[in-house]
Amino acid sequence: MRNKTPPVTMDAVYSKPGYLFRRMQQIAVAIFMEECRACDLTPVQFAALVAIHTHPAIDATRLSAVIAFDRSTLGNVIERLETKQYIERKPAAEDKRVKLLYLTRSGAALLRDIMPSVDRAQARMLQPLKPADRKTLLALLTQLVDLNNEASRVPLRAEDALEHLGKSG
């Protein structure tokens, strides 16, 4: 009867999806920050701007669901975007707890201006792969993120963004 445990080597780290996802996220952020150095925006701040642009008058809780970003941390992100005057926060008339988010003129201008940089960053992340492999990886990742959505502490709820319309409309 063999009871031997396999030896623990660095392969227990390097060949595992957990390590690869961490590295890839690390690399993706580095590339994004490099391409978008001029505009002083982080990947999450960019996602928030896009979401507020797409859903004006969204509140922080719904924004969190739409970009799948932790609700508590989002407060700080919003604060930073407000300090940089890219967004505005206005109290909602119907619900005194809620503060609605809007892109400012300069926020909208920024968003328009950085799209080329963002696109360049996104392209660079997959650049080293052959075009066909890029497509395959993107398809598998999309599928995996979608199927694992509930495993995340902050599942994506894209449809949440529409809720605030139903009340007044």
Next chain:
Amino acid sequence: MRNKTPPVTMDAVYSKPGYLFRRMQQIAVAIFMEECRACDLTPVQFAALVAIHTHPAIDATRLSAVIAFDRSTLGNVIERLETKQYIERKPAAEDKRVKLLYLTRSGAALLRDIMPSVDRAQARMLQPLKPADRKTLLALLTQLVDLNNEASRVPLRAEDALEHLGKSG
């Protein structure tokens, strides 16, 4: 002459590799922490333990290169592992700046005990995909992380771990 910029929608986020890598990292950490709740270890702390196990008497700088983890932050990680008594730090005789890292007995025991939980976590991350797709994704990710190594702020230098042997050996 058309100069129109494409409309900015949430697709500028959802369909991009940057977003997918962030989500997947988020999901991977959540799954890891869930499976390893009992032992109170983070993914990075686990990687550090494996590396110290594989390379006893490694120093912090080389450890950083071996697990591709930021040198400055690693100090805190080491501190936490030391507080939990999983590792020991001993000053090096030859170089007074260096502190060498060793697994304690309880650190080695922990590492042995949690391997099944870690394996379960790693398996769960890819679970939703078909077996063939898991292999494809893992292969493409491994390739991409390797080819993008230098784009990271903390490139992996696995061979650095062996340097400390060359001096005295």
Next chain:
DNA sequence: GCTAGATTGACAGTACACTTACAATATGGC
């Protein structure tokens, strides 16, 4: 052997990413 430059570990600062807790407010059941 002495000094210029590199290395090492430590620290301060910024930004995610998550947890739990809490007060203010809103809502639905009665």
Next chain:
DNA sequence: GCCATATTGTAAGTGTACTGTCAATCTAGC
């Protein structure tokens, strides 16, 4: 209308992840 419950924003606490800077120390060139 009143109250249990849920929602919203905020804050404190922990842990990555990176940027810098700094002093102590080592090493190489001379």
